[in-house]
Amino acid sequence: AQSVTQPDIHITVSEGASLELRCNYSYGATPYLFWYVQSPGQGLQLLLKYFSGDTLVQGIKGFEAEFKRSQSSFNLRKPSVHWSDAAEYFCAVGAPGGSNYKLTFGKGTLLTVNP
């Protein structure tokens, strides 16, 4: 069974500081990996995804993530955080093999941005 761990429940950073959100997964092979962002009361917006190939993926809003097979990790990074980045971030995994797969989410990391 696939699982996702996001070790940090809540992170606070200052605006303009760099950010790294951690994500570790458990799966027998290389899974599909995703980061979604959710603002309060809103839906889930896809930031970026990894299916295969280049292990450093670029997403929207200046985010990037690096897949490290040896560490079973897919950490999300941003060099300079903006106040509008305050939200909850979910890492998710899916089992590859077609368009039909369920996503398993981590518990989420709540990001607070101080002015």
Added chain:
Amino acid sequence: AAGVIQSPRHLIKEKRETATLKCYPIPRHDTVYWYQQGPGQDPQFLISFYEKMQSDKGSIPDRFSAQQFSDYHSELNMSSLELGDSALYFCASSSEAGVDLTGTDTQYFGPGTRLTVL
């Protein structure tokens, strides 16, 4: 680009009532997923459909049922509602081929339906 549409956006029901949530996938997406997100929780997979057939099932109560119709929209039917069913219900859609600006196999989420059971 068109997104996933869910209706209604908000729904208030009494215990033991029934509710029907609707999901309209991105045009030409053939796969629909339903997820439930309780307060302060991560989304949990309920059920999915591919080409109008149920393709996978998660932690969906027996009181819930769902189907995908010929136009690919999907409905989640919930009966004998309980207080614990209060949650945000998301629908997501995907396409194996990838269409328009949507990536292959990527799940795109709707805004959710917030169900409150009193």
